[in-house]
Amino acid sequence: MRITRAVMKKIIPWLFLTPVIIFIILSWVAPVALTLYLGFTDLSIKNFLAFIRDFFTPEVHITLENFEKIFFGGDPYLPEVLKITIIYVVSVLAINAFYSLILSISIAYFLKHDYLSLFLRVSWLLPRITPGVIYALMWNWFIDPRYGMLNTLLSLAGIPKEMLPQSWLLDKPYSQILMIMVNGYIGASFGMIVYTAAIKSIPPDLINAALVDGANEFQVARHIIIPLLKWPIFFVVAWQTLSLLASYEQILLIWGAGGGGGYAGIARAAGVMVWALYSYSKAFSEYQYGYASAISVVLVVVGIALILIYFKLFGFSRLMAPSKVEV
Amino acid sequence: MVKVVLKEVSKYFGKVRAVDNLNLEIKDGEFVALLGPSGCGKTTTLLMIAGIYKPTKGRIYFDNEDITDLPPKDRNIGMVFQSYALYPHMTVYNNIAFPLKLKKTPKHVIHEKVVKVARLLRIDNLLDRKPSQLSGGQQQRVALARALVKEPDVLLLDEPLSNLDAKLRIYMRAELKRLQKELKVTTIYVTHDQVEAMSMADRIAVMNQGKLQQYAEPNILYDKPANIFVAGFIGNPPMNFIEGSIMEVNGEYYFDSGVFKLKIHRSLGEMISSKTEEAILGFRPEHIKLVTTKAPNAIKGIVYVVEPLGRDMVVNIKVNDTIIKALASPEIQLTPGQQIYIILDERKIHFFNKSTGEAIV
CATH class of the missing domain: 2.40.50.140 (Nucleic acid-binding proteins)
Incomplete structure (x- = not known):
């Protein structure tokens, strides 16, 4: 049989895409499906061995118990986790999407010195290019109440000793502030890359026109630059919400060590147990695989719901388009 | 309305002398064209008068006031950019109203002035549109309206006609000249098109490589060019x-x-x-x-x-x-x-x- 040109033209793109599609199925679709399935089972340390020997073992039962536990108050600690997660996502998002906007405008617009601006941009990128473990370790040193620099710096700045925490890791709300700082400092660089590129692509004529029209530098930022960054802001907000919902690595690295809480370490005591980390600790320190999966499923559903809402709000095609400045 | 004086003004970008020791006096209510090939320093000169660029050397005066160190917002200038530079996120109305809003003008006064200048430029039917919904000619009028609405002392025009098609350009030439004579606003017009300069300006400053070549009335430039550059630049076909x-x-x-x-x-x-x-x-x-x-x-x-x-x-x-x-x-x-x-x-x-x-x- 001869394959015509037209058929080939349709096949070839798929041929090239196959490796990536297989990869996505294995690394994303399959785990989601598995998690979804496990969420409806009572898989735990008791029947785990039987399960890995035989996927269809009768020892694992299909049940709705996990979701009943989540939604009908079966787990008294969950409301706390929910509260911490909301604080975490909203505050870090505020840093990543809005504080980074202020930073970007300062660095890319107010600061007229090119080299200094470049230096500051690069320095904000440092946490992102530092390996995660080292980044966490550096924070651990930095916050150490006796040897660390943070308390010393704060008391140098005139903050009285009584207001400084004994332990940044354990004393609430300092631990939660720390959680927000650690993640915000990494995340802000993402917004900064997107925003500074967008600011630099605003035609200089527009800014000059506003200056001639009588605007001062702040009015230029408020009336011209920020409205023109509408799409980059939407993009960063959407992207960061989703990645924050699922993120827990830095918290695990800093609070994960010791404390008797297993893999989740002292996160629970410190009040930094976010939803994703809770799922992780349920699975890998308490071996309640079924329940942990159910918690993750809720997160996936919330994530998908948020994606749909964002797509609806901002328009799918516009959101997927490269970051742009509307001119 | 003011008299604009440039005294020994220079602007260097690194080693490039964009404008070199320029002396220029523009009378109150006069229409002066800065004419020259691209890269001759005419737009740089305009941006220095606007206050966007600071001269490396020399002083700029409006009447007898030294405004060299004044930021653009304190100079009361109106400017039309070659790209029009309309704010894409604002309607035509808000584009024109923007300079007045920044001055904290009362709302009803803003409305009156915007409508008046829109009528003058015949764009009063476009006020609720966005710039992207306008043709080039309409955008140009909006840009002009935005420059005029604040009743500027000096009107700066940077190649405002170069993005229009040939027919509209010839029409707008006469229109702009009429408007300028009607409002009697001191106007500085940057162009590389000698026909535009000759047909509209009271006086023309011919520039080349950052230097002023000749500053005179159009007929003098034509009849008595000061040097071979001016002689070759003015007139079509050239000398x-x-x-x-x-x-x-x-x-x-x-x-x-x-x-x-x-x-x-x-x-x-x-x-x-x-x-x-x-x-x-x-x-x-x-x-x-x-x-x-x-x-x-x-x-x-x-x-x-x-x-x-x-x-x-x-x-x-x-x-x-x-x-x-x-x-x-x-x-x-x-x-x-x-x-x-x-x-x-x-x-x-x-x-x-x-x-x-x-x-x-």
């Missing part, structure tokens, strides 16, 4: 130039190009030879008379190409290796290869110093 030397034979003076000898008046010859030996002869295409029969003191050439333009035609004539352009009435029948004689009107020829480029006559 013809032929290099040669002045020689004296038995008390009579000739311009000798090596190919032909042109007899010139004794006083003219004496004046040129007192200044330089090597000279450049310049004459405009429209000041050439073409005859088909041999005539005294005529330059012999061969018709090379004829470009009919309807009302008249451009005849390209080959004199040895040089092409000379002449404007002729289309009634003469000319065929390429035909022999022809060029007669120059001695009152309308120019001589330039070959080494300096300065005009001698």
Whole structure:
């Protein structure tokens, strides 16, 4: 049989895409499906061995118990986790999407010195290019109440000793502030890359026109630059919400060590147990695989719901388009 | 309305001298064009007057007030950019109202003024549109309205017509000139198009490579160009130039190009030879008379190409290796290869110093 040109033209793109599609199925679709399935089972340390020997073992039962536990108050600690997660996502998002906007405008617009601006941009990128473990370790040193620099710096700045925490890791709300700082400092660089590129692509004529029209530098930022960054802001907000919902690595690295809480370490005591980390600790320190999966499923559903809402709000095609400045 | 004075203004970008020691005075209510090829420093000059750029050296005055260090917002200027620079996220109404809002003008006054200037520019039916929904000509009017609504002391226009199609450009030329005369606002108009400058401006400042070449009324630029650059830049088709030397034979003076000898008046010859030996002869295409029969003191050439333009035609004539352009009435029948004689009107020829480029006559 001869394959015509037209058929080939349709096949070839798929041929090239196959490796990536297989990869996505294995690394994303399959785990989601598995998690979804496990969420409806009572898989735990008791029947785990039987399960890995035989996927269809009768020892694992299909049940709705996990979701009943989540939604009908079966787990008294969950409301706390929910509260911490909301604080975490909203505050870090505020840093990543809005504080980074202020930073970007300062660095890319107010600061007229090119080299200094470049230096500051690069320095904000440092946490992102530092390996995660080292980044966490550096924070651990930095916050150490006796040897660390943070308390010393704060008391140098005139903050009285009584207001400084004994332990940044354990004393609430300092631990939660720390959680927000650690993640915000990494995340802000993402917004900064997107925003500074967008600011630099605003035609200089527009800014000059506003200056001639009588605007001062702040009015230029408020009336011209920020409205023109509408799409980059939407993009960063959407992207960061989703990645924050699922993120827990830095918290695990800093609070994960010791404390008797297993893999989740002292996160629970410190009040930094976010939803994703809770799922992780349920699975890998308490071996309640079924329940942990159910918690993750809720997160996936919330994530998908948020994606749909964002797509609806901002328009799918516009959101997927490269970051742009509307001119 | 103010008088604008630039005193020894220079602007360097690194080693590049964008504007070099510029002295310029623009009278109250005058319409001045800054004319020159791209990269000559005219837009840089405009942006310095606007306050976007700070001069490296020199001072700028509005009336007698030194405004060199004043930020743009305190200069009360209106400016139209080549790209129009309309704010894409605002409606036409808000674009025009923006300068007034920044001045904290009361809302009803803003409304009155916006509607008034929109009517003046005939865009009052477009006020709720976004700039992206406008044609180039409409955008240009909005930009002009935004510049005029704050009743500026100085109106700065940076090639405002260059993005319009040819027909609209000619229409807007007259429109802008009428508007300027009506509002009597001191206007500085940057353009590379000599026709725009000639047809609209009261005075033209011709610039090249950051330096002011000549600053005069349009007819003076045309009749008495200060140097070879101005002579070549003003006029279309451009002035013809032929290099040669002045020689004296038995008390009579000739311009000798090596190919032909042109007899010139004794006083003219004496004046040129007192200044330089090597000279450049310049004459405009429209000041050439073409005859088909041999005539005294005529330059012999061969018709090379004829470009009919309807009302008249451009005849390209080959004199040895040089092409000379002449404007002729289309009634003469000319065929390429035909022999022809060029007669120059001695009152309308120019001589330039070959080494300096300065005009001698």
